[in-house]
Amino acid sequence: MSRSQDLVGVAWAGLRARKVRTMMIMLGPVIGVAAMVSAVGLTESAKGALQAQLAQLGTNLIVAQAGSSFGSQNPTLPANAVERVENISTVTSAAATANLSGVIALPIQGASTYYQAFPVPVRAAGDDLPSVLGVSLTNGRWLNASDTSLHLHSVVLGEGIAKQYGYLPGETRTIQLNGKNFGVVGVLDSVPLDPTLDNAAFVTEWAAKHLLGTNGRPNQLYIRALTGTTTATAKAVPTAVNLGGTVQVSTQVPSDALKAQSQANKTLQEVALLAGLLALTVGGIGIANVMSISVIQRSAEIGIRRAVGHSRSTVGAQFLLESLFVGILGGLVGAVLGILVVYGVSALAGWVTVIAYAEVPVWMGLALLVSVVAGLYPSIKAARLEPLETLRLG
Numbered sequence: 001m002s003r004s005q006d007l008v009g010v011a012w013a014g015l016r017a018r019k020v021r022t023m024m025i026m027l028g029p030v031i032g033v034a035a036m037v038s039a040v041g042l043t044e045s046a047k048g049a050l051q052a053q054l055a056q057l058g059t060n061l062i063v064a065q066a067g068s069s070f071g072s073q074n075p076t077l078p079a080n081a082v083e084r085v086e087n088i089s090t091v092t093s094a095a096a097t098a099n100l101s102g103v104i105a106l107p108i109q110g111a112s113t114y115y116q117a118f119p120v121p122v123r124a125a126g127d128d129l130p131s132v133l134g135v136s137l138t139n140g141r142w143l144n145a146s147d148t149s150l151h152l153h154s155v156v157l158g159e160g161i162a163k164q165y166g167y168l169p170g171e172t173r174t175i176q177l178n179g180k181n182f183g184v185v186g187v188l189d190s191v192p193l194d195p196t197l198d199n200a201a202f203v204t205e206w207a208a209k210h211l212l213g214t215n216g217r218p219n220q221l222y223i224r225a226l227t228g229t230t231t232a233t234a235k236a237v238p239t240a241v242n243l244g245g246t247v248q249v250s251t252q253v254p255s256d257a258l259k260a261q262s263q264a265n266k267t268l269q270e271v272a273l274l275a276g277l278l279a280l281t282v283g284g285i286g287i288a289n290v291m292s293i294s295v296i297q298r299s300a301e302i303g304i305r306r307a308v309g310h311s312r313s314t315v316g317a318q319f320l321l322e323s324l325f326v327g328i329l330g331g332l333v334g335a336v337l338g339i340l341v342v343y344g345v346s347a348l349a350g351w352v353t354v355i356a357y358a359e360v361p362v363w364m365g366l367a368l369l370v371s372v373v374a375g376l377y378p379s380i381k382a383a384r385l386e387p388l389e390t391l392r393l394g
Contacts, residue, residue: 008316008338012320018294022326025290027365028283029330030337032276036363037206037338037356038345039272040312044354045346059134059253060230061193064221067248074101076217077241077249079317082126084240085221090229095132098124102184103212106176120161121200122177124216132222133191140186141171146183148206149199149286155182178212179205185352190317193254193385194222275374283330284374287323291378295319295385302385316383330371 015022064085065229066075077096078084085094105120130142138159147154155175162184167173173184182203191197208216221241225233230253238249294301302315339355346353 007317008321011318012325014298014318014322015325016240021290021294025283025287025343026326026330027212028286029327029371030280030334032278032280032283032370033331033336033363033367034341035276035279035334036247036273037360038334038341039276040356040359041342041354042337042345043359043379044356045342045351046349060227062196062221062223062224062225062230062237062253063252064223064241064249064251066219067250069231074219075247076215076219077221078243079246081218081219081221081241083138084243085223086236088233088240090223090226090233090236092226093128093132094223095125095126095129095223097220097222098214098216098218099201099220100203100208100214101125103178103214104176121196122212123197123200123202123219124205124214125156125202126205127223129202130188133193134224135189135191136302137303138189140184140189142186143204144201147204151206152204153180153182153207153211154185154204156188156202157184158188158198158200158202159190161201164199175201177201180211182207205302207211226359232375241282276363277366280370283367284370286370287374287376288325291319291323291375292381295378295382298382299385302382306385314381315385316379319376320372323371323379324368326365326375327368327371334367335360335364342346 064077064389066077076098082094082096085091100122103119103122104115105122106115125143127142127144130136137156139162140156143154143156144153146221155166155177157175165173165175167184167187169187174181175184176182188202189199196306203212209213221237223233224239234251234253241247241249247348306312306314337359342355343353
């Protein structure tokens with residue numbers, strides 16, 4: 001027992017006596033383990049955030065867009081497109097919007113040149129658009145039947161354009177649409193499933209027809225389907241809207257983009273894991289090189305230990321133990337560093353931190369294995385040195 005303790009003490013003292021060298025050869029395991037722990041943790045945290053977002057937004061939203069096989073520039077949907085879609089048994093709700101071309105929205109006088117070059121999208125929208133989208137208003141109210149029946153000049157701003165206009169919550173604000181004054185009655189919250197809505201201004205269908213000189217017919221539908229029927233409903237929508245007509249309708253499921261992003265994160269995780277393995281491999285080579293040189297530098301120490309009766313196996317075990325300690329310390333420091341990176345980045349990004357603690361020992365064990373394998377050659381080299389040969393090397 002005392003011999004084993006002496007061997008461990010000598011190996012540990014050898015590492016402590018050469019702190020700079022020890023830290024240098026530890027870099028490989030540290031970087032490798034930190035990269036793998038942070039790669040898995042960050043991608044899982046990002047994936048968790050995406051899944052939470054999908055759970056909140058739902059994966060049953062469908063967007064239907066008007067198109068035309070005859071190539072018209074502004075294709076529209078039938079005026080009763082919402083009613084046609086709602087006749088599908090798997091549809092729970094639907095809302096229509098119309099992109100109004102040729103409408104210039106101005107927040108202030110004298111800004112016409114800029115906003116003619118970079119026009120703000122203006123859309124006619126129905127009363128139930130926010131409920132179908134599953135978003136609320138950050139300020140004020142949405143367009144309602146009173147705006148239509150009383151012929152009010154009301155407009156709701158998307159969150160992005162409200163910030164661009166410098167709109168302050170609760171203030172009385174008027175903007176111009178094609179030279180006509182419209183009062184801002186509310187601000188729609190951000191729409192993650194369709195970010196284009198964040199920078200749009202919304203008016204009633206009546207205002208689109210009678211105040212802005214457009215036909216007001218919808219060219220885009222937002223549809224909610226029963227859970228588990230999204231794909232089937234998306235396939236049924238074009239037929240329900242067209243009903244044998246010439247209008248072409250395309251559909252997409254916005255949540256698919258978030259799912260694709262989650263898959264991209266998985267690919268990134270695999271790449272980062274490979275980078276971590278590469279760092280461990282390079283670190284192992286570094287351990288072998290540095291410790292081989294150390295054998296030559298410490299030949300006098302080896303010669304003395306051999307001269308006082310230490311066996312070849314004892315000398316070799318000393319260097320192998322040093323490699324073992326490097327793997328343990330490097331793996332431990334790398335794991336802690338990787339966990340700290342995951343917590344820090346998740347806090348900055350607003351993610352729920354997910355640490356694959358069950359996998360951390362695996363990465364640490366891999367670092368230990370690489371370190372031990374890397375230390376085999378220097379250990380064998382040290383064990384084969386004869387006392388007289390150490391005089392020549394020293």
